Amino acid sequence: MINHKLYIHNSLTRQKELFTPIEPGRIGMYVCGPTVYNDVHLGNCRTFTNFDIIYRLLVYLGYKVRYVRNITDVGHLLDNGEDRLAKGARLNQIEPMEVAQKYTVGFHEMMRILNNLPPNIEPRATGHIIEQIELTEKILENGYAYVQDGSVYFSTLDFIKENPNIYGQLSGRVVEELLAESRENLKNQDTKKHPSDFALWIKADDTHIMQWNSPWSLGFPGWHLECSAMSTKYLGEKFDIHGGGLDLKFPHHENEIAQNYGGCNSQPANYWIHANMLQLNGKKMSKSDGNYIMPYELFAGENPLISKGYSPMTLRFLTLQSHYRSTLDLNDEALAAAEKGYLRLMDAAKLVQTISSPLAAGGTLDPEINQLLTEILEDLCDDFNVPKSLSKFFELATKINGYANGQIEPNAISQDAIERIKTAFNEIVFGVFGLLDESGTNGSSASLDLIMDLIIDIRAKSRENKDWGTSDKIRDTLANAKIQIMDGKEGTSWKKL
Numbered sequence: 472m473i474n475h476k477l478y479i480h481n482s483l484t485r486q487k488e489l490f491t492p493i494e495p496g497r498i499g500m501y502v503c504g505p506t507v508y509n510d511v512h513l514g515n516c517r518t519f520t521n522f523d524i525i526y527r528l529l530v531y532l533g534y535k536v537r538y539v540r541n542i543t544d545v546g547h548l549l550d551n552g553e554d555r556l557a558k559g560a561r562l563n564q565i566e567p568m569e570v571a572q573k574y575t576v577g578f579h580e581m582m583r584i585l586n587n588l589p590p591n592i593e594p595r596a597t598g599h600i601i602e603q604i605e606l607t608e609k610i611l612e613n614g615y616a617y618v619q620d621g622s623v624y625f626s627t628l629d630f631i632k633e634n635p636n637i638y639g640q641l642s643g644r645v646v647e648e649l650l651a652e653s654r655e656n657l658k659n660q661d662t663k664k665h666p667s668d669f670a671l672w673i674k675a676d677d678t679h680i681m682q683w684n685s686p687w688s689l690g691f692p693g694w695h696l697e698c699s700a701m702s703t704k705y706l707g708e709k710f711d712i713h714g715g716g717l718d719l720k721f722p723h724h725e726n727e728i729a730q731n732y733g734g735c736n737s738q739p740a741n742y743w744i745h746a747n748m749l750q751l752n753g754k755k756m757s758k759s760d761g762n763y764i765m766p767y768e769l770f771a772g773e774n775p776l777i778s779k780g781y782s783p784m785t786l787r788f789l790t791l792q793s794h795y796r797s798t799l800d801l802n803d804e805a806l807a808a809a810e811k812g813y814l815r816l817m818d819a820a821k822l823v824q825t826i827s828s829p830l831a832a833g834g835t836l837d838p839e840i841n842q843l844l845t846e847i848l849e850d851l852c853d854d855f856n857v858p859k860s861l862s863k864f865f866e867l868a869t870k871i872n873g874y875a876n877g878q879i880e881p882n883a884i885s886q887d888a889i890e891r892i893k894t895a896f897n898e899i900v901f902g903v904f905g906l907l908d909e910s911g912t913n914g915s916s917a918s919l920d921l922i923m924d925l926i927i928d929i930r931a932k933s934r935e936n937k938d939w940g941t942s943d944k945i946r947d948t949l950a951n952a953k954i955q956i957m958d959g960k961e962g963t964s965w966k967k968l
């Protein structure tokens with residue numbers, strides 16, 4: 472039984488709407504996953520963490536959620552038209568599938584470190600070529616695509632003629648603007664009729680290592696097509712929520728919608744959720760622009776923009792502190808504040824386990840506490856306002872601290888209220904926010920502490936002697952053992968990941 476009303480800002484209507492699932496109690500949610508041609512940067516991590524929190528909340532509210540997040544391992548082209556995976560394979564002289572495997576494993580590892588739950592289904596684009604060909608055939612049959620020299624293109628003009636109010640609805644761009652926009656023709660796509668047309672299937676040239684047989688040519692599917700095909704396969708022609716980063720709104724999601732209408736005559740998702748960008752130096756974090764920090768650099772403090780290493784949970788806490796629809800600036804000051812906030816919250820979580828009240832119920836502060844607890848859930852159900860609900864936990868923390876140090880008298884808070892606070896910490900702070908208490912995981916065993924002191928000492932000596940072989944070996948071995956060493960102004964510290 473779901474007894475909380477949930478409001479979601481729907482990108483499609485640009486309004487906050489009461490969420491009503493297609494099937495009572497069940498939610499189908501599709502989130503665009505990573506393109507596995509290199510390691511995820513902190514920007515990607517922010518989006519995946521935001522959707523993890525949304526997923527966790529939906530489950531907490533009692534919904535049975537089918538969460539599908541894909542792996543893009545073909546078709547996502549660079550600006551020069553080269554397939555990202557094929558480029559990775561060419562540079563490293565390995566198979567594209569080896570590139571995909573390497574970075575999929577790395578992606579999973581980073582999601583685990585950040586405590587993001589795995590989706591229920593994680594389909595790969597290359598495992599769904601047949602579905603993509605079938606969808607292309609349907610779009611062709613319905614007259615919204617054309618074949619040109621072995622490639623298949625979606626005809627935006629034919630689509631707009633038949634469905635005047637669909638194309639451009641999500642991105643808010645007027646059709647004239649979309650059509651006037653003359654983007655550069657990508658490699659292998661110079662045969663399309665109109666600049667705003669996009670490829671469903673691309674004929675591969677001889678140098679292209681990834682190609683499959685199709686009715687039109689040996690080739691490969693377009694990037695947008697995979698998400699239409701895989702969401703339809705696992706969630707049906709119409710499902711509840713479709714999510715992704717804001718930068719995917721256009722063209723990726725706009726084209727996805729057009730394809731779903733073109734093939735199945737239906738808007739795929741009732742609610743579209745877009746997570747805003749993580750910024751660095753006032754600009755979107757992006758690998759291709761060189762404006763990025765990698766997660767391991769952040770953990771190890773190995774980047775000139777940060778003064779020391781910050782832990783995975785500090786990063787998660789920073790994510791919690793901003794609304795998913797706002798931009799977030801990554802900088803040393805914000806990270807230091809997040810670290811402080813995270814530690815304070817964890818202290819409160821521990822402290823609440825130790826306090827007890829002589830009064831079973833009816834403390835004078837109980838109504839205030841109950842109000843805060845109610846608001847925490849209301850905030851979360853108000854378009855996932857995590858920062859607002861987080862601030863209520865700090866108000867609770869102030870009360871817990873006051874109670875523990877005697878500033879608040881024993882009868883002010885009842886045992887009943889203490890139990891409710893404990894439950895809220897367990898279910899929301901750890902369950903929905905997905906925070907982990909790192910203080911218990913950095914090797915509290917005394918012997919490990921001693922061994923680590925010794926290793927850090929040997930590493931420092933080897934660095935002094937410019938014995939980089941030894942110091943690199945120590946770092947790599949520790950990384951394999953999931954131990955991160957961090958060099959900061961106050962010396963070297965370590966942490967179990």
Ligand code: AMP
Pocket residue numbers: 503504505506507513514515516517518715716717718719747748749750755756757
């Ligand atoms: P990609 O691997 O490029 O397809 O991106 C994976 C996900 O990360 C997508 O949902 C993107 O929208 C998202 N993303 C990319 N850059 C950023 C950023 N700077 N901040 C937040 N999310 C991002």
Ligand code: ZN
Pocket residue numbers: 502503504698715723
């Ligand atoms: Zn997608």
